[in-house]
Amino acid sequence: MSVLQVDGIHTYYGESHILHGVSLRVGAGEMVALLGRNGAGKTTMIRSIVGFTPSREGRIVFEGDEIQRWPAYRIARRGVALVPQGRRIFAPLSVRENLLLGARADGWTLERVFGLFPPLRERAEQAGGTLSGGEQQMLALGRALLTNGRMLLLDEPSEGLAPLIVREIGRILQALKGERLSVLLVEQNYHLALRVADRVYVMNKGQIVYEGTPASLEADEDVKRRYLGVA
C-alpha cells in the first residue's frame, strides 16, 4: 500500500507552468529517489506535496487523505516531515529551539536526536546560524525527525557538503531505512541516491521520464546521459 500517492499534478509559479501532470508513489517503509537536472522541477514537486506551492490540478493522497488543498501546517502535523533544499535552519533560534519548534508525539526525542548527532548536543544553546554546513544539515534532519512524521521528504541533503560529510549523510540515510519511515529523497548526487534507494524516478522539464530500480537505471546509459548528464 502506498503511504504517499501523487496523481497527475500540475503546479505553477504565477503564470509559469512547472509541473506537467506528475505522478509518483512511495510505499510503506520505502526509500524512493527522485533524480533530475537543475531546474527539472524536483523542488517544485516537494513544495507541492508539503503545501508551500499547492498544485492547481491533480491529487495528492497521504495515508488515505487527499491533502492537496490543505495548508502547509496541517500537512506537517498529519505526518509529512520536510528537510528543505538549502536547509532553512532558523538562524536566530538556538539549536534546541530549532529542534523543539515542531516536536510532536513520541518516537524521536531530543535525546535520540542528540545521540544520532552528537555535535548538536554540544551546540544546543548556540544560535542555529552559527553552525557549519554539515551541522546545519544534521539540525535540519533532526528538526524533521522530531516532528515524528511517517513520511520524510529530503531535498538535496548532500548539497554543498564536503565528501566526508556526504558519506556520513549516506550512512544516516541507511540507518533511517531501518526505521518505519517512508522517504522521498531528491538528489543531484546520483551515486548517493542509487546506493540507498529502493526505487528511482527521473524527472525532466516537469515530467517523470523514467521509473525503475537503481540497478535498471544503472544499466540504462541512454537515460543517464540524456537526463542526468552522467557519462
Place this chain on the structure above:
Amino acid sequence: MSFVPDFFGQALNGLSYGVLLFLLSVGLTLIFGMLDVVNLAHGSFYMLGAYAGLATIAVTGNYWLAMLVAPVAVGGIGALLERACLRPLYRRSPLDQVLLTFGFIYLFEDLVKWIWGGRIRSIPPPEAFSGSVQFFGATVPSYRLFVIVFGLVMAVALWLLIERTRLGAIIRAGVFDAEMTAGVGVNIDLVFTGVFAFGAALGGLSGVIAGPIQSASPPMGAGILIPALIVVVVGGLGSLKGSLVGSLIIGQAETFGKAWLPGASMVIIYVVMALVVLLRPQGLFGRALK
C-alpha cells in the same frame, strides 16, 4: 533656567517619549518583520488606545482600569482588521497594502471625530502620580517617571517573552522564515493574527499612557506614525532590541530637537535615520538584507 536642570528635564522628557515610541514600534516592527505588511494604520492604534482610555475613565473614573481596557479593545480591533482586511492582501503588491492601510488612518480618525468630536481632550494622570518631584534641580511630573519605569519593565517582560518562551521562539521563527515555520507544523496564520493583535494592543497601551502627557486628539495617530516608522528603520525590521534602542534614540533626538532647534525637530530625526541607513542599511539590529 540653568543648563543642567534644563538638560536633565529634557532628557527625562525624551526618555518618556521614547518609551511610548517603543511600545508602539514593537508591534509595528514585528508585523513588518513577520507578515511583510506595511501597516500605516498602526499609529491609529495609538490614537484608539487613548480614546478607549478616555471612555473607560469617563465611565469608571479609574485610570488603571483604562490601562487594561484600552489594549484589550484595540487588540480586538487589530485582530478583526487582520482577519477581514489584511489577510487577503498578503499576496498582493506592497502598493495595495499601503493604499488600504493608509485609508484606515482616515477611517479611524473620522470614526473618533464622529463619536468624541475633533477637539483635544486631556486625560488626567492617575491620583497616585499627579504630583511632581525634584530631580537635579529639575521639576519632573511624577507621572513621567512612572511612564519611564513602566516602559522599561515592559521592555524586560517582552524580552523574556520573545527570547525565553516557546511562544517567543515561534514568533522569532516566523519573523525569520514564515513558510518554513508552517512547514514544521505551526499554524502560522493563527500566529500572524495573534502577533498583529498583540502589536495593536501594545499600540493601544501606548496611547492610554500617552494621554496624560500629550492629551488625546484625532490626528495624534497620524502624527506619531512617522517617528514610529523611523524607529523601525533605525532599529532594524523585526528586532525587539532594535525597537527599544531606536525608540530611545529617536525619543531623545526629537525632544532635544524641539527644545534647541524649534521648528527643525523633525529634520533631526530624519537626519538620524539617514545616517543609520547610510552606515547600516539593515538598521542597527536588523538582519542583513537578502
